[in-house]
Amino acid sequence: MTLATGMRLVGLDGQSFRFDAGTLCLELLLTGGEGELSKWERLHTPGDLADWIPNSRAGLGDLVQVSAGELAATLRLRAALQRLAATAASGSRAFSAADLSALNEAAAAPPPVPVIGPALERGWASPVTGAQFLSMVARDAVEVFGGPALDRVRMCGGERCLLLFLDTSRPGARRWCSMDRCGNRHKLRTRRDRHPAG
Structure with missing residues (x-):
């Protein structure tokens, strides 16, 4: 099971960049969302979710079968x-009881079942259901929001950038979604402010 370490994203300006959310539960947020995030919505049908999962760090390949009800549950959990x-990124711990309940409900379902093949390769019992995938996501979130990693949930420091990530860097000093995108833009702005033209 080879895990992905990031995804290729394309901003509204057409710029392509690599983004590592740091953890599966925050990676799911890359599929869209409510409000301003709706312009990036990718999950319109169960097939859209089934097509997205192999690109995630879940390591499930194309084994997941998603029903309409499981897609609806995914959208609720994602919200x-x-x-x-x-x-968490704002530094608050005033979490909604309803959001924690949604997380616990998804985590209560059985996760995917690991198996070992004749060549001693690791894999998953097939098929994997959408509910099993959601359990995997929710259990990952329980680890993040219920443990020491909580203090490392960050929102990109770029202007108008809404990307959230888990800072897995050793010093815990990550500020940007990507140095190739918001980090570079910040450097350019700082340079212009120090050396204004003419």
């Missing part, structure tokens, strides 16, 4: 995760 992550 709760978005609110929890934004709250």
Whole structure:
């Protein structure tokens, strides 16, 4: 099971960049959301979610079968995760009881079942249901929001950038979604402010 370490994203300005959310539960937020995030919505049908999962760090490949009900449950969990992550990134711990309940409900379902093949390769019992995938996401979120990693949930420091990530850097000093995008823009702005033209 090879895990992805990031995804290629394209901003509204057409710029392509690599983004590592640092953890599966925050990676799910890259599929869209409510309000301003709706312009990036990718999950319109169960097939959209099934197509997205192999690109995630879940390591499930194309084994996941998603029903309409499981897509609806994914959208509910994603909305709760978005609110929890934004709250954590702001430094607050005033989490909504309803959002924590949504997380616990998804985590209560059985996760995917690991198996080992004849060549001693690791894999997953097939098929994997959408509910099992959601359990995997929710259990990851329980680890993030219920443990020491909570203090490392961040929102990109770029202007108008809404990307949330888990700072997995050793010093815990990550500020940007990507140095190739918001980090570079900040450097350019700082340079212009120090050396204004003519």
